[in-house]
Amino acid sequence: MWLIDSTTIRLKFVTSAGSSPYAILSHTWNDNDEVTFQEFNSPDRDIAHPRFLKITETCRLARGRGIPYAWVDSCCIDKTSSAELTEAINSMFRWYRESTICFTYLADLAVSSEIEPDLPKCKWFTRGWTLQELVAPRNVEFYDESWNLIGAKISLLKPLIEITRIQEDVLRDSNSLPNYTVAMRMSWAANRQTTREEDLAYCLLGIFDVYLPLIYGEGTNAFIRLQEAIGQVTYDLSLFAWTDQDSIETRQSYHGILARSPAEFNDCSSVWKPGTWVFPTHEYTITNKGVRL
Numbered sequence: 001m002w003l004i005d006s007t008t009i010r011l012k013f014v015t016s017a018g019s020s021p022y023a024i025l026s027h028t029w030n031d032n033d034e035v036t037f038q039e040f041n042s043p044d045r046d047i048a049h050p051r052f053l054k055i056t057e058t059c060r061l062a063r064g065r066g067i068p069y070a071w072v073d074s075c076c077i078d079k080t081s082s083a084e085l086t087e088a089i090n091s092m093f094r095w096y097r098e099s100t101i102c103f104t105y106l107a108d109l110a111v112s113s114e115i116e117p118d119l120p121k122c123k124w125f126t127r128g129w130t131l132q133e134l135v136a137p138r139n140v141e142f143y144d145e146s147w148n149l150i151g152a153k154i155s156l157l158k159p160l161i162e163i164t165r166i167q168e169d170v171l172r173d174s175n176s177l178p179n180y181t182v183a184m185r186m187s188w189a190a191n192r193q194t195t196r197e198e199d200l201a202y203c204l205l206g207i208f209d210v211y212l213p214l215i216y217g218e219g220t221n222a223f224i225r226l227q228e229a230i231g232q233v234t235y236d237l238s239l240f241a242w243t244d245q246d247s248i249e250t251r252q253s254y255h256g257i258l259a260r261s262p263a264e265f266n267d268c269s270s271v272w273k274p275g276t277w278v279f280p281t282h283e284y285t286i287t288n289k290g291v292r293l
Helices: 050-064 082-097 115-121 129-135 157-164 168-172 174-179 182-187 221-231
Strands: 002-005 011-013 022-026 069-071 101-105 140-143 149-152 285-287 290-292
Touching (some): 115 157
Parallel strands (some): 022 069
Antiparallel strands (some): 002 011
16 A cells, blocks of 8 residues: 655555555545656656645645545556556545545635535545445544635534435444445435546445445446456345336346346335344345345
């Protein structure tokens, strides 16, 4: 794992996320303005350039808290290495959870904004990757476009619950995730998007505590693989509680047993897990012909 020294603004490799205290950044990407791993390590870099602002501000906030390191996804992952990218994406939830604090930068929240009408409009709440970045870390602070603190996760619980439909105890402690059904957790991502289709699956790995090899180019099959991986570690049949959103419009007669995207779980925000006396746990297996109960 690469960390940025918050004083020297240079990268350092550590073998374990828990070995050094670090702050972590959550933000929405602008692909043309993000600093890559290679650019950050260039001898010709100019950290005074506006493209470095999110990095330098994260380090400034970290230094102010006495935190020696920071992590920013754009420049702390060498995306030219498939092995490093796979490890990073499969470890992302844990890295956010083990951070000392997460600074969330809302680039489209104006300085004069008010929480109630303006916070729900932020792009950050529509992106797939930011779901785990909200849930995983215990300490999260939100900043507006000029890096003014607007509040912490704990003080903004009411609007965050209303915006995301995520239960309060999950926002307080990600260890409570297993208490909620697969379908309900999927519903939290139903209205979120990612730039690459496959990332709709990969951004949810930590939410379900599963691991997958990355295969960019496989399209919706990535989400199928995610559900198959979930099916191997749970008895929860709410995995099959999704609703086909397009069958009427597309006139499709048949649909596989697994959903094609989180959007098909949009109506599952109230799918609770019944007690074992109502619905005992049964082993099931996903096969090439369907589900064997």
